[in-house]
Amino acid sequence: MDSLILYSLAGILLFCTGLYGVFFIAHLLKRLMAMNIMAAGVFLILIVIARRNAEAFPDPVPHAMLLTGIVVAVSATAFACAIARRYVDITGRTGVDEEDAS
Amino acid sequence: MKGAGKAIRVYGLCAVVLLAIWLVRAVLAMPVEPGGLTGVVDAAMPQSGVKHPVTAVLLNFRGYDTWLELGVLLLAAMGVLLFQPRNDLTAVRPLPPFDPVLTRAAVILFPFAVLVSGYLLWVGKYAPGGAFQAGVVLGSVVILLWLTGIRLPAPLIGRWFAPLLAVGFASFMAVAAVLGFIGREFLAYPPEQAGNLILLIESCATLSIAATMAALIVGLRTQAQHAEESPHG
């Protein structure tokens, strides 16, 4: 069980790190990575939940959630990459934050 | 946050650290005994049409989620297509041949990859595998072919591309419509047909996932070309 707690704590650490990054990093690519780090944190906790009972077969529902979550996160990341790529092409900037809001 | 000053960053950091502490405290209170759905899933496995519980959850018990998830994939592909002149990849200029050895290797690899993909699709019924893994393998070999400068068959990236993107999402919907038409609940497969229906849906989903993966990588390329030609277009 101790290792599971360790995993959970790592998950939370990842989630919080990512959360900070999404809000406070300007560079688009780094922000996207921060977003994925958040996701990784959540997925880690999901794995822990599925594996709590060491003897029996792991709980398949969190696994399915995990798979779905990964696909969704990948889709969103790809979408974001497309926008970011286009944005960088047009503006030559790597972040949206210094941009004027109007 | 425009012009987020140092102060705001510090506050943000504090907030995140507090949140982390709060969450850690909560997670430590999580019950140790598994309270999950393992038992319920096991009990329903005989009617699921497959032998592997994760596949059963993904495509039968919570098939509705998976359907919507294919919708998310489709949306992401549509988002990339938005920067293409048409709903296909014909505007993507093929890369110049890169390295004859690599090209040759990719061509040799291709049938194996298709085979592996098919196997993964099939084995999902009994063991870890299924449409996503199969689709990703198929998608990556297509990307590999493209990277080495091989022209992809015109109909595949042209006329048939958008239908390929849609077919996974559509197959679920078609199944749901037929089942609804014969009076069953939403996406409720008859147990004796469940295995076949899942295979059908998974096959379609594999194609869509492969096409989407290709679109997500290859589709970005046009913009780069575009940008080289006119930096502020």
Place this chain on the structure above:
Amino acid sequence: MNAWLPIAVVASSLVTGIVIFFLPEHRRGVRSLLNIAGALLKLFFVGWMAVGMIRGETYESRFSIILGFDFLLKADPLAMLLVGLSSVLWLLTTIYAIGYLEGWKNRSRFFGFFSFCVTASVGVALAGNPITFFIFYEFLTLSTYPLVVHRGTDEALRAGRTYLWYTMAGGALVFVGTVWLHVLVGSVDFTEAGVLRFMDASLYPQFSIIFFILIAGLGVKAALVPLHGWLPVAMVAPAPVSALLHAVAVVKAGAFGIVRVVYDLYGVAFADARGLLTPLMLAAGFTIVYGSVRALTQDDLKRRLAFSTVSQVSYIALGVSMLGPLATIGGLVHLVHQGLMKITLFFCAGIFAETVHVKKISAMNGIGRRFPWTMGAFTIGALGMIGVPPVAGFVSKWHLGLGALGSGNGLVILVLLASTALNAGYFLPILYRAWFRDPDGPWDEHMPVRRAEAPLLLLVPCIITAALSLAAGLLAGSEWSPLALARIIASREYVP
């Protein structure tokens, strides 16, 4: 049928307004016909209702909207006072406005909102409970704003903004008061001699707070100082609108609301016992003097009239704030009298401004020779405002004075005397200039005039309202006079 008559009274101008909105701009004849027909129809319904009420019929329309509040229109004598005034003056103002707006743009829009404005005014009068009252009170704000800014100039829009901030803030206060009251006692109807006095005594302190919230909200439209700031500014509106704002619709909605709250929600005796009336009396008294003092120094005729309105409308609040039937009668009858006299004055100001572009008092030397009829009407109105018998204003002041004596408010007598002196101080110089000075030069004619001194569409309503002001004073003793109606109301408000 009885349930439909109040609806018909309200709808007669609402439907007219909606139809007019969709009329093309150039359909002048149809529009005028609709306007007059709507006004006559309303007058007919009101007359029918009045006759019916004398025969003892009751008229009430009630619809449940949601959650225990009803939309209630009810005709009681107090409502008839304002309904009668509104419907008569609407007819006259409409005629005047048709003449006045000759050649202006956006007349469909103007008359559409004009009709809405009267709808709201009649709705305020007939509203049978605080919620219905609030609905029409806000509707009045919305329908008058476009009229105030109708000219579309920068100045008009600035005035409109001021008007809007004041009235919306007032509306918000009325809203808070109404909701709070509903939370405490549920849906209550306006009831003669008050209804809150029957409630649980533990709620009385909250009632007191609500009273001041409501009076503050209503005081904006009634132009109680210091909430009067919008009124002089709103003078940029076209003359018929000013007439309407000052005489009938807006200020009266505020004053009428105060009457309703004091008499039919709290009950005057209850409000007096809770010590709520004294602050109101002080505010009203101060407003009367303050408005008159400010009026003294205005050279712009409409601004002087505006400050005069600030002062005169508070006579109503003053009458309401004293316990005793005579004061009540004085306040209520002034609701009508002030309307008749002030609309006359504004009609005259509009004629001067439109025909010869005279807007300043300093430019009015000898204007009585050019406009004998108009200036005659003006003189009647002005004398009435001062309180010279036999014009209507005298009747109001007389009753207010007697009421003040009867309720032991000696200070009020002083206020009345001071106000009369000030009224004379700002009206008599105008009359002197107009009648006894020589004109400064030839008049700057702007309207083609054939037979009369001014277009008849402008002149006739003006003379009629002057005549009505005179008649209301001369025939005060008759049983059809506003005074008689005010007596009936007062007698019903003082049942124990």
Place this chain on the structure above:
Amino acid sequence: MNAALQGSLLAPFAGALLVLLVPEKLKARITLVVSLVTAGLALGVVREVMRDGVVHERAGGWGAPLGIDLAADGLSAIHLLMTAVVGLLLSLYAFYYFRSYDDGRKARARSLFWPFWLMLWGSMHALFLSGDLFNLYVVLELIGLAAIGLVILTGSREVLGAGMRYLMVAMAGSMSYLLGVVLLYGMYGTLDLGSLNALAEANPLTRAACVVMTVGLLMKTAVFPLHFWLPPAHASATAPVSALLSALVVKGSFYILLRLWFGVFADVVTPAMGWLLGAMGAGAILWGSYQALRQARLKMLIAHSTVAQLGYLMFLFPIVAGAMDAGGAYQLEAAKGTVYHVLSHALAKASLFLSAGLVMTAAGSDRLRDMRGLAERLPLTIFTMALAGVSLMGLPPSGGFIAKWLIAHAVLGSGQWWWIVFVVGGGLLTAGYMFLMLRSAFLERQDGDPDLPGRVSPAMEYAALALALAGVLIGIRAAGLLDIMMIGNPFGFTGGGL
């Protein structure tokens, strides 16, 4: 088995695939037909809810906790109704709006507007019908990606920046929500809302789930101070898209928040959490209105108005969390008022954004100072904007008035009277910026002003007007709608007959 419910999930998605694949010239027409069918099916669900009470459907036929349960109660029905009305009129408007988008980049935008919009519509249906927390996560992502796709349609640098910002916040919000879902599953072993409502109890884990889920959803709802992404996104998108985003999309995440606070977290929330949310609402009203008053562009003004109006939704939470002693009567009333605000804001704001599109077409710009003379040129549109303004200001007899009345009543009745300052003051500020907007239209044109170039299609004007009229109508016919809303007792209170 429920045909209308199944149909309402399948039809918009099927329509989306169809318009994605058919040739360009058919797309708009097919979308109109699909819109009619979709709205019809949604109304079918509403009718069944009205007739039979809560409508259940087990996706996959398994039933919770193994499968996913779908359910439509009164709250779902009201939201479906709202989506149907807004969606149908919006499709009509877009049908004409995109006619001029016929070359290059713009043609591309038009071509993909239709499938993105129908995907979004389908996702909204999925949201309002879902009874499963994880399913709601997937739906949230669907809505998010569809909405962002719509924002970036035109591909200009403005929309790309706005879309990027939106995407980051939306994804962070979803992840935050998902973490909560995971924690709840770890604690209670189920994802089904109905079971969780019964199981959930106050403990650190549930409270943590409550916090992360609430924060995530507030990010997506753009509640101050997490609102910063909204104005640029809503203001830079095309007019129909802005209308969609402000009217429907932000309400989606709020809908989940409502379900959670009245269900799973009913016993978990503390007064402090409620007050914090209430304070955010107050801040939203003040800040959003202040910003709206400062804008020189019409669409920015309307977008900031959305920030302010969303603040009204927050006063529900301190009442829910703070005043349990009143027997639930005021909580219920606040909930009704809040949902009514959702409804009336959706109609009014959609109407405003559509009108802004017309103004931009007619005046060639959306600067307030270029609107001079529009009152004569587009009287119907300006009238529409005024009418929508009446609803936003909360004046009678509009739906906004009913909402404001109910919220104010609940606020005063529950003893938390201080919120009334913001409820009423917000109305005044709304009046301030609404008239700022109308004022520009009523100014006379001057000699130096350029000609008003564009012509607008009457059908577009009528679509906007119909939305504004609907916003007023729901005020007059409030009793019926509130009755529908309460079918199946979605708020779990049985309090008195207020």
